[in-house]
Amino acid sequence: MEIIFYNPSFTDDIDSEVEDIVVSEKLFERLAKTEFSKIGVSEPLSINIDGEMIEVVVVKVTPIIRRSILLYFGELLFNVVSERIGEGEDIAREKYKDYLRDEVSIVELIRMFGNERFTLVQR
Numbered sequence: 642m643e644i645i646f647y648n649p650s651f652t653d654d655i656d657s658e659v660e661d662i663v664v665s666e667k668l669f670e671r672l673a674k675t676e677f678s679k680i681g682v683s684e685p686l687s688i689n690i691d692g693e694m695i696e697v698v699v700v701k702v703t704p705i706i707r708r709s710i711l712l713y714f715g716e717l718l719f720n721v722v723s724e725r726i727g728e729g730e731d732i733a734r735e736k737y738k739d740y741l742r743d744e745v746s747i748v749e750l751i752r753m754f755g756n757e758r759f760t761l762v763q764r
Contacts, residue, residue, distance in 0.1 A: 642669035646753045647699065647761040649688040657688045662753060664746040676713050678764070681706045686761065699761040702754065710754050718747045 642665070648658035664672070672678060681700035688697060700706065721743055753759060 642666055644750065644753075645697075645763040646756075646759040647688060647697070647763070648758045649686070649761050655689060656692065657690050658758070659690060660753060660759065662746060662749045664750075665742055668743045668746055672764070675717075677710065677717075680709050680713065683764075688761070697761075697763055699763045702760050702762055707754055707757070711751060714747055714751045714754065718744065718751070721747060 643661045643663050646660045646662070650657045681702070683698050683700055685696050685698050687694045689695075702710075725741075725744070754762075
C-alpha cells in the first residue's frame, strides 16, 4: 500500500515530481477509518508523469489541509508509540525495523506533508 505525493506539472513538456510512501496494510486500514480519509476532497486531475498526461484522483494540499493533516499525524504518531510502549515486547535487534515499520511510515508522511513543494496527494 502506498500514499503518493505530487509536485504537479500540467504541461506536456515538464514532468511532475512524484514521491511515494509505502505503508503497511494495517496502517493503511487505520488511516482509512480515521480523520485522514475525511480531510480534503478527492478529485480527478490530469498531470504530466514521464512525458504522458495521466489522470489521477488526488487531494489538493492547501495550507489549511496541510496543517490539519500534520496535526493529525502528530497525534497518530503519539498514539502508535504509546501503544507500542504499552505492549512491552522484548524484540530481537533484527526484528526492530519491522516492529517500528508503522512509526517510520508516519514520520515519512509527516516529512512529505511538511514539504510545501508537494501540493497533491493520492491516498
